[in-house]
Amino acid sequence: MLDERKRENMALESKDFFNHRTPESEPRGEEKDYKPVVPPIDKIVRAPNEIIPNPVPGRKLDPSVINFKYYNRFNYSLLPKQNEDLRLAFGITSATPGEGKSLVASNLAVSLTVGYRKKTILVDLNIQRPTLHETFGTVLSPGLVEALHEGTIHVSQTKIPYLSVLSAGAGRGRQYGVDSSTKRGERRPPPQTVGLAQMAAFGDVIYSLQQEYEFVIVDMPAINTGDFPILFASRLSGLLVVVDTTRTKKAEIDKMFRHLNENQVLGFVLNRVTDEEE
Numbered sequence: 548m549l550d551e552r553k554r555e556n557m558a559l560e561s562k563d564f565f566n567h568r569t570p571e572s573e574p575r576g577e578e579k580d581y582k583p584v585v586p587p588i589d590k591i592v593r594a595p596n597e598i599i600p601n602p603v604p605g606r607k608l609d610p611s612v613i614n615f616k617y618y619n620r621f622n623y624s625l626l627p628k629q630n631e632d633l634r635l636a637f638g639i640t641s642a643t644p645g646e647g648k649s650l651v652a653s654n655l656a657v658s659l660t661v662g663y664r665k666k667t668i669l670v671d672l673n674i675q676r677p678t679l680h681e682t683f684g685t686v687l688s689p690g691l692v693e694a695l696h697e698g699t700i701h702v703s704q705t706k707i708p709y710l711s712v713l714s715a716g717a718g719r720g721r722q723y724g725v726d727s728s729t730k731r732g733e734r735r736p737p738p739q740t741v742g743l744a745q746m747a748a749f750g751d752v753i754y755s756l757q758q759e760y761e762f763v764i765v766d767m768p769a770i771n772t773g774d775f776p777i778l779f780a781s782r783l784s785g786l787l788v789v790v791d792t793t794r795t796k797k798a799e800i801d802k803m804f805r806h807l808n809e810n811q812v813l814g815f816v817l818n819r820v821t822d823e824e825e
Contacts, residue, residue, distance in 0.1 A: 595755035598700045605705040605712065606684035612653055613682065621658035636753050636763035637813060638672075638786045642803040644769045646791040647818040649678050652766040655787075659762050660709040667762040668702060668711045670752075674741050675774055677715030679766060685712050692716030694752050695745040711760070713752075743776045750782040770803045777806050785813035793819050 639652035652669060659665045670691060671679040680687045685703035693716050694700045702711045741749075756763045765783060768774035780786055786807070790800070 593754065595758045596694070596698050596700050596751055598702060598755060598759055600711075601686060601701055601703040603686070603703070605703055608684070608706055609682045612650055613657055614654070617650065618654035618658040618661065621655050621662070634757055634761050635784045636757055636765070636782075638765040638767045638780055638783050639789060639816075640767040640780075640786055641769045641789040641791075642771050642795060642799040644772060646769070646789045646795060648769070648789040649673070649682070649766050651787070651789050651816050651818065652764055653679065653682055656710055656762070656764050657707060660707055664709060665761045666709050666759075667764065668713055668756055668760045670713045670756070670763060670765045671715040672741075672765050672767045672775060672779070674715050675768070679712050680714040683712050685714055687714050688717040690714035690716030691752070692741060695741060695748045698748075698751075700752060700755060713756070741775060743778065746776060746778055746782070749779050753782050770806055771799060780807065780811055783811075786811050787813055787816055789816045789818050791818050 639648045639655070641648045656667050656669045659667045669679055669683075671677050672691065673679075674692060677687060679685075680690075680703075683703070683705045685705065689699075689701040691713055694713070695716075700713065702713050704711050753763060753765075767780075767786075770777065788803070
């Protein structure tokens with residue numbers, strides 16, 4: 548049993564312990580309201596990706612695609628004077644394959660550069676079935692796929708002044724402009740794919756190109772094929788839809804609009820229209 552003196556000492560020690568004031572418990576003066584410093588929105592700078600011109604320009608123009616009778620149809624007053632400084636990034640698509648969207652995209656780009664001297668770039672988003680590198684005689688890779696995965700954007704100047712091409716890149720194991728061939732026993736390089744994981748990177752590529760070019764025209768796959776993430780379209784100013792007047796059915800257009808917001812569509816381009824129909 549503890550004697551009375553020890554009990555009193557223990558009580559005093561306990562009281563001192565619980566009444567002890569640490570520096571944190573000392574009374575403070577008026578507390579200051581500390582807030583994080585956030586720069587104004589207009590001071591935040593978005594850094595564009597590096598754009599590297601290919602030292603070897605396009606070697607040819609495919610006359611079956613690039614033709615005066617095609618691109619001359621776009622040579623009317625598309626750009627009123629009040630919109631001369633306008634910078635746009637828009638996609639060219641269709642409901643189904645084979646409606647002529649790559650032909651329209653190529654000749655619209657030529658029209659803007661020849662008729663308006665607008666610095667323009669064509670982007671090939673047809674990763675599975677690229678064509679623009681063949682139309683303008685540029686290399687296939689490095690191109691868009693590499694830009695989405697690695698950041699740096701490699702572009703090729705065409706034979707037409709003011710017009711450049713960002714080719715599709717090395718999808719399905721293709722390497723630097725030619726299909727990769729493998730010998731027996733060798734492993735083919737894994738393909739670089741384009742999916743929703745690259746949507747932010749696609750937005751960065753489009754933004755970077757807009758800092759350098761007045762018009763960015765994206766040749767896109769047909770909407771109903773499901774060959775690309777349709778949400779990529781949200782990174783563009785809008786879409787032009789090509790319609791083959793000889794075979795496109797209304798049901799195919801209706802199906803396309805089940806995937807697209809109609810507000811994304813800037814207009815339609817009617818392809819294979821006869822003189823009588825005009």
